[in-house]
Amino acid sequence: MNNKRILVVEDEKDIRNLLCISLERMGFMAFPAATLTDAKKLISSETFDMGLTDVRLPDGNGIDLIKSFKKAFPDAPIAVMTAYDTTDVAVDAMKKGAFDFLPKPIRHERLKALVTDALENKSGSSDETPENFLIGETSPIKQLRSLIGKVSLTQAPVMITGESGTGKELVARAIHQKSHRRDMPFVAVNCGAIPSELMESEFFGHVKGSFTGAHADKAGLFQAAEGGTLFLDEVADLPLDMQVKLLRAIQEKAIRPVGAQKEIITNVRVLSATHRTLIDEVEKGSFRQDLYYRLNVIHVETPTLRERGEDIPLLSRYILDSLGGEDIKLSEQVLERLKTYHFPGNVRELENLLHRALALCEDSLILPENIQLPFSKDIVNESTGVDALEINDLDAYLASVEKSIIEAVLDAEQWNRSKAAERLNLTSRQFRYKLAKYGLSSENE
């Protein structure tokens, strides 16, 4: 790991010196800069493997440096240093391509973890991971795989959304597997399944005697995931008081076990998932906006199975093989039916359906009578092309229709929002709300 060159941009002399000394002790070469101008000069005259910048600098904003740094050294990670309470700055920086943030005041353990993460990640880019993680060759799934590849190189929190059974957990595992954290734990927690009175202790652990029933010290989920990834599934189910504590843990990269005097510094990447529209929960007041913003630095949406019907033969083959049905085939008719079926339960429904069919079929061939599609007398609504009786969540369905309409109109108007809003007869406020709700914004914003 020696000879790695790190740019350190910090206007306060003492902190700058301290950072450089610490990094040099770890075996790196540190290049100090006190201003944006100095930093830019170094960027043009030297090469770097990593950057670390303060945000408030005498001649400008460190966030503006991210772009020039990435332009000069596309493969080198850059992180920002921020004070605890400045959530917006850390999130903004990560959205602009920063690899991670370092909370101030700077603590040696955190600095070490951050630099190690940054430089290992870069070298450990991981094409060895099995590509069959997410089966499919249609463009939505290819895009998803490429996005997973990119996000696994940063430490930024990722929010995974998508309908039930679309593979959100699988995506979280893939991000972990592709990252340099792959040999460390992946801890998945269903936030809706923990009784609220035990929640704090489950997440952060407790010390012996801190409450009735605390007979011994106990580590929490953050400690269990140390060095690895913590996956918060169904994050919308977190009670509000826990949301505050989680926000602090993420901001400060530190936790305090229930009953403990001292904080413990943690190095955990947080991924979360929900099948709900979280921005609606924010509007309703049941989910904190600051936490939403914090968890949703990068948004990944898993496509529905009906958006990628062409993947059904490949997926079915993969599922049958994994159920031990390597020599079992699907008849042409069955494949046709599956390709046109709406799949409200997505890949999980396909798995269940094939599981049943495997038990029912004879002569190694699955026939239409072995496949039990709900409501097999198709009651197709001519205007939507959708079997009305297969919709089990009307709000989610209407939302998906609304989203496609907005996308189509935005495309038609070259992403001119005022024109799109006008065309849809929405006020700009309503339109902005809907864009946020559906995560629609053009990339370079």
Ligand SMILES: Nc1ncnc2c1ncn2[C@@H]1O[C@H](COP(=O)(O)OP(=O)(O)OP(=O)(O)O)[C@@H](O)[C@H]1O
């Ligand atoms: N692209 C894919 N390739 C192979 N298997 C998949 C794919 N997508 C989903 N699956 C499988 O479908 C099942 C459901 O996936 P998963 O549990 O990740 O969905 P989910 O989005 O978390 O669902 P829920 O919202 O109900 O929790 C799993 O068995 C998973 O392995």
Ligand SMILES: [Mg+2]
């Ligand atoms: Mg799930």
